[in-house]
Amino acid sequence: MLSTGSKSFLFRPFLGSCNAVQSGKLRCSNLHTTSKELTVKRYLVGNSWSTQPHSRLLHSCQQLKINDKKRPEHFKIETNDSTSEPNVVVENFPHFREAKKAKETQKGGSLAEAEEHPDVEEGRAMQDGGYRLPHPIWHKEELESVRISHRPPVGKVDKLAYYSVQLLRTGFDVFSGYTLGTYTGRLDEKQWVKRIIFLETIAGVPGMVGAMVRHLVSLRRLKRDHGWIHTLLEEAENERMHLMTAMRIANPGIIMRTSIVVAQGIFVSGFSLAYLISPRFCHRFVGYLEEEAVKTYTHCLQELDSGNLKMWCRMKAPEIAVEYWKLPADAMMRDVILAIRADEAHHRSVNHDLGSRKPDEQNPYPPGQ
Incomplete structure (x- = not known):
């Protein structure tokens, strides 16, 4: 005093x-x-x-x-x-790093960085001076080698996860018109991008929820996490970047946005409760969900190669996708779909692997792998 x-x-x-x-x-x-x-x-x-x-x-x-x-x-x-x-x-001084960056910009040292497209900054990884979490960068051979695969369910937990995914997919395909469009051959780019946007808003939930639950468990039990959290966060951000890429192609209307809010509220609540009860069920559920995602993007590639999606055949890849996946400067929309499919196949393998491990086992996946 x-x-x-x-x-x-x-x-x-x-x-x-x-x-x-x-x-x-x-x-x-x-x-x-x-x-x-x-x-x-x-x-x-x-x-x-x-x-x-x-x-x-x-x-x-x-x-x-x-x-x-x-x-x-x-x-x-x-x-x-x-x-x-x-x-x-009296106004606050900027952070010393911001002041340094502004000074460099005035001198012309960071002029190129200041004038770059916002999507380039959005997609830049940490090692390149951005803030994106590490993620796999696929080679052309890896992109073309992705195949549809299925892990047969073993035990009650696996079967419950598998049939839950099948039920949800069947209902969504009928409700969204995907089943009818596939049968009649009238799936156009507008229907595809709507499907991608909605599914990616759901696919980005499990990784974040799983990381949050494991983080809280680690704090509550005063024990280490064994490296699972970063892998789940990388998956969540990767799915969100799929969404950000799709948003460069289309802007959903009010009905679509309302549906996303309602679906996210229901899915976040249900998945959080399920992860508290059985992490194995949740990882197996995501593994089977990613199997269906690989099927969906493989179908999209088939439509592209057959010439049914004429606009996407001539569309260049968005800048955010070029920066995020390190695609060639002349990359097309097909290259973006290939990269997204490779990510989904990677999530499929990772979640099936984590679903077969005990929650206190060491995570075998280093950052970005």
């Missing part, structure tokens, strides 16, 4: 009498014109401001610079018409 004498010393004005007003502006009544740069440092001590730093509150400071000839952009000086006294608006 500060004594009355120390308080009066701490609040003694540095440039005349300065009073803080509720609007957040600092009014200086005796501000003299000078060509030198004056610096006032204010520190938050208790519930008041002081010109002397407190040893435990050095991180709560704001610095005010006033220069009549050259003022930084972060500070503004306004004039009060009634008193003709300047009102100095």
